[in-house]
Amino acid sequence: MTIAPPMPPTDARRAFFDARRAFEAVNLSVRIGSLTLANPVMPASGCFGPALGRLIPVAELGAVVTKTVFGTPRGGNAAHRLTELRAGMVNSVGIPSRGAAGYLAAQHPLYLALGVPVIVSVGGHRPGEYAPVVRGLRGAGDAYELNVSCPNLDRHGTDIGSDPDAIGTVVQAVRRETDKPLIVKLPVLVSSIADCAQAAEAAGADAVCVANSIPALPLTADTRSPVLGNVIGGLSGPNIRPVVLRLVWLAARAVDIPVIACGGIETADDALDYFSVGARAVQVGTASFGRPFAMVEIIRALQERCEGAAAADIAELIELWRA
Amino acid sequence: MTIAPPMPPTDARRAFFDARRAFEAVNLSVRIGSLTLANPVMPASGCFGPALGRLIPVAELGAVVTKTVFGTPRGGNAAHRLTELRAGMVNSVGIPSRGAAGYLAAQHPLYLALGVPVIVSVGGHRPGEYAPVVRGLRGAGDAYELNVSCPNLDRHGTDIGSDPDAIGTVVQAVRRETDKPLIVKLPVLVSSIADCAQAAEAAGADAVCVANSIPALPLTADTRSPVLGNVIGGLSGPNIRPVVLRLVWLAARAVDIPVIACGGIETADDALDYFSVGARAVQVGTASFGRPFAMVEIIRALQERCEGAAAADIAELIELWRA
Amino acid sequence: MPRPDPVWDDAAVLVHEVVGERYRRLVLASATIATTALAGQFLMITVPPALGERILLPRPMAIHRRHPEQGTVEVIYGVAGRGTTALVDVGVGERLLVTGPLGRGFEFPDAAGPDAAGPRPARTALMIGRGVGVCAIMGSVEDAARLGIDATVVLSGRSRANLIGSADCAELGATVIPVTDDDGSSALAALGERLRGLFAGAPPDVILVCGAGVLARLAAELGAEWGVPVQVSLEAHMACGLGYCHGCAAPVATDPAVEGPLVCVDGPVFDAVLPAG
Amino acid sequence: MPRPDPVWDDAAVLVHEVVGERYRRLVLASATIATTALAGQFLMITVPPALGERILLPRPMAIHRRHPEQGTVEVIYGVAGRGTTALVDVGVGERLLVTGPLGRGFEFPDAAGPDAAGPRPARTALMIGRGVGVCAIMGSVEDAARLGIDATVVLSGRSRANLIGSADCAELGATVIPVTDDDGSSALAALGERLRGLFAGAPPDVILVCGAGVLARLAAELGAEWGVPVQVSLEAHMACGLGYCHGCAAPVATDPAVEGPLVCVDGPVFDAVLPAG
């Protein structure tokens, strides 16, 4: 009952695919521990899937990041799982997961086929839950991002990532499982982002990602009941950028390992804001929903900006403004 | 050289002053420790001054809150001290203060003349600095709001209010100076708002105010240099509301003392959102700049809502929705 | 049936007009989507950032009509919240970023030949739509016309002025049963009676429904009575539309360790069966 | 001079038009403000929340002209950032929330009679404005006309088409010295030379200046050479306009324990004196 044979992509999308060009004089590569990425732009965990490869040239990305994988299967939260407020989008997906084994069987092959480094996001609800997940991944993935912005069931009501000691415990345990680069993804609501980043560094992390979404409580306008099945969700999108920008600035001053910025990035300008306060790579989340090609646009624009300013890399571009 | 004699207020403002009416069947009063306020609406610290009495009927407010008073005179931060982003307004006034003595001499008489309870906001940069300010105020004021969202110079880079122990120290010390109601105003960026609120309650506070503005870093679009003289400022306004709403919800579940909500309130609906998650009073900050009469409008609208629903008070109004 | 690959396109807005009292109609130029979309599939429409209100999430919208010869698709939407309110400001001649076609659409039991156990190939179909839910089924009305399937379409709405799809059905030669709240004809019991009478002895081969939970329930009951398959199109809040954000899991009671089906890729069209008991 | 009490008003927008290449002119109906405002005072204009972009802070704007007989004031603004871009969408007939008149304005040394130590009463005045800074001084040009003070007004801008205030000065009988960037006449050295020549032997009794730091500096130098008082109107980011938010402290180097003057209540007009040394 197909109505007509599939047509070639329409002009807008095809033109975008065709627009890739080489920038010989520009080097956007970045090192995360032993891993070198061709450029510093990657998706934020939970905001990417191999399905996007049908819409954009994923091979242009610096890396891809998986949705957070937990050790055992989880169904995720009740509906609604997301909504949009003037302040931004709010999600409470609750991280459904098929567990490490399910990820390996059903999803990792799709990620591998994309042809760029795969960073597997790993979650847990107790500090002791992370290392077993990494073990269960049996070496799959080029790096691991430890999502510690999860409520710590051992310490009711606080996130693992808001407690420097718990961060240290998690990183040390995972370090014993793997030599691959470890990125610790920190929450926003912490008493001291510098303490948290330093705890990650001291325990052997190769980078920190700053930051996850900001916990929020959206209510319906009429009955003032919670919009989300889980009551609480994470606020993301451009309005959190000024808050995360400060956290990235503080983290970058506190540690020597790279800081990967994540929060409200929509354009190359937004990415450059983060680079200018010390970030070495960026993740794009919410922006990809409305504009699936946002990451690729950002990479191309960064290359063009460098080329236009005759800067060899982003650090030089930033120095040129400062001069 | 006056061009013409002053004229009576124009219609818009006069009509607003004249519009006050009594709501016999509605009781909006609220108790904060030993103090009873006629209604639960007051300004946020730093977003009010006696000068507003020339523009709005201040006597209709539940209370007024002063700008934070420090022990010794402070000049405040360098310009720019405020800006506006899409995410909200950002201020880094830096709390200029003439000290307790200067406040008593120059400002307290103007506050007293307003005819509503005066809550004096008190600040410090070390836990030990609060009690001396309260002592220096020599009993002036009907209650004290302890602004603990200040960097703790004893513990570099973290706010006093993000450390439950420091909160306890501050409240206990101030409690020894005065029997008047004490409100502890908490920061947003804390690992556990419940722990902070409980620390305040346990140490003898009569209420907590949730919350202060969210630290942020605004950059200029062109050169990516900090807009604010102080680099960091506090983000306020409607976009922080969903984040603060969650904090108020958590705090109200954690303590028995009243929670005063503060964050992005512009309308009676916004206030009712906070009441519905457990707040017992509200403070209005940023909204007063654009609409000086916002607080008075909110009070009148709350009265009308209760009257319209034949509810004796706000608690009953909320029960009616839930039914 | 193999699903077409989704694309994104900067689709020119050819028509943007008020329909009835509460809706707007968009005609969008996108040759690929118009040519490949299956009945019941949907688009994600990004509200342009240039408009005053910044809308971050694209809005899922059913493809109401496909005009492959013109290379256009039609969408009809109701002005509900911030997203659709902002959409109103898009002018004719501007471009909208759309991604599609997406999801599993409606499928008639195969007319080419049944397998022994399956339902009989569709020769007649009952379609039920309410409000903008009518848009989800209109593609199937188009397919029915093309395939020579006899289509009876219940169009439900608040009032005559607010019924979507009458002209489309007339054009496509479908039998329309308009029911409205203002004269009581849309009431569930009345509608059930009427349909049972209408199809007494000769039930339709399939029922397709979209637009209100109670209508889906009625359709499932009729399907059980008549022994015919029922397909229902569901809604869920969505972010990606492609199955990776996990925002749209259907609110079906399940094992806490197992996620409900994703409305964007496992649906929006699902087989409707009455819960046992 | 006693300052008028500020009021707020829902001022009807009577005119909202493009001026030159880069500016817009607003005529607002507010009888109280029109009647009470002093030269050099300003308004806080709230950008209506109904417009797409939510603008939280009101924007300070000089009162360019006062028309007490019509009960109107004029404002001229440049479209700069989010606030003024949103303001463009306000239509004639809509209302703008304005608060004013605010701040300390320009004051001519008292024409009624000097005190022994003070400056001589003003009979002649030099006013210098650049860009929208012209608006801050236009009230003083009005006052000069009324008080019979001989006013020479330097209007500075990028080009002839972008000069504000020529027509106003003509109407008010002031002598205009237009200087622009495109012909080099606005260059600081050239302008200084010209003014020194023009006022050789007969310096003005007072200099009023607004619009660029370098012009204020030139005015202060001329004032020091001529021994006449200089007043300068400053800008600062503002929230309240009433002196309570402490957002607008002037960036003057001071003792860290002492706050600089607040531009909204201690200014925007300040006496300009050259820093010693």
Ligand SMILES: Cc1cc2nc3c(=O)[nH]c(=O)nc-3n(C[C@H](O)[C@H](O)[C@H](O)COP(=O)(O)OP(=O)(O)OC[C@H]3O[C@@H](n4cnc5c(N)ncnc54)[C@H](O)[C@@H]3O)c2cc1C
């Ligand atoms: C598969 C599918 C097809 C649809 N087809 C149509 C159509 O043809 N015509 C039409 O008018 N509407 C359709 N909708 C619903 C449409 O997406 C929502 O009406 C619209 O998103 C809500 O309006 P808003 O954006 O103005 O609301 P807002 O208040 O701005 O929405 C806030 C958030 O809630 C989500 N949301 C709110 N209501 C709905 C809803 N009913 N369904 C899904 N998400 C919602 C929004 O997407 C957004 O994330 C469809 C929904 C789905 C899932």
Ligand SMILES: Cc1cc2nc3c(=O)[nH]c(=O)nc-3n(C[C@H](O)[C@H](O)[C@H](O)COP(=O)(O)OP(=O)(O)OC[C@H]3O[C@@H](n4cnc5c(N)ncnc54)[C@H](O)[C@@H]3O)c2cc1C
């Ligand atoms: C006393 C006074 C009188 C003024 N009179 C005029 C006038 O007559 N015509 C006119 O066009 N402009 C005038 N301005 C400047 C006007 O307020 C700013 O141009 C305007 O606020 C900035 O434009 P925006 O809001 O579009 O910028 P945005 O980028 O939206 O501003 C961001 C923030 O910075 C502040 N800001 C940015 N630039 C300035 C500035 N130059 N001065 C003060 N705050 C600023 C804004 O108020 C806002 O808080 C005056 C300023 C002051 C202090």
Ligand SMILES: Cc1cc2nc3c(=O)[nH]c(=O)nc-3n(C[C@H](O)[C@H](O)[C@H](O)COP(=O)(O)O)c2cc1C
């Ligand atoms: C729908 C959705 C799902 C998300 N899932 C995850 C997740 O599984 N793990 C994680 O670490 N972060 C998750 N996040 C947070 C994002 O990775 C990112 O930190 C956050 O959205 C802020 O970036 P943004 O403003 O660019 O979206 C999710 C965000 C969204 C919007």
Ligand SMILES: Cc1cc2nc3c(=O)[nH]c(=O)nc-3n(C[C@H](O)[C@H](O)[C@H](O)COP(=O)(O)O)c2cc1C
């Ligand atoms: C200009 C300005 C000055 C402020 N000064 C203080 C202050 O002195 N003490 C304090 O506790 N909070 C201060 N705040 C924070 C407010 O009291 C309030 O907590 C915050 O603005 C959030 O509320 P809002 O969103 O309603 O503005 C200030 C806020 C602003 C905008």
Ligand code: FES
């Ligand atoms: S909308 Fe993202 S998974 Fe369905």
Ligand code: FES
């Ligand atoms: S603008 Fe608020 S003190 Fe000047």
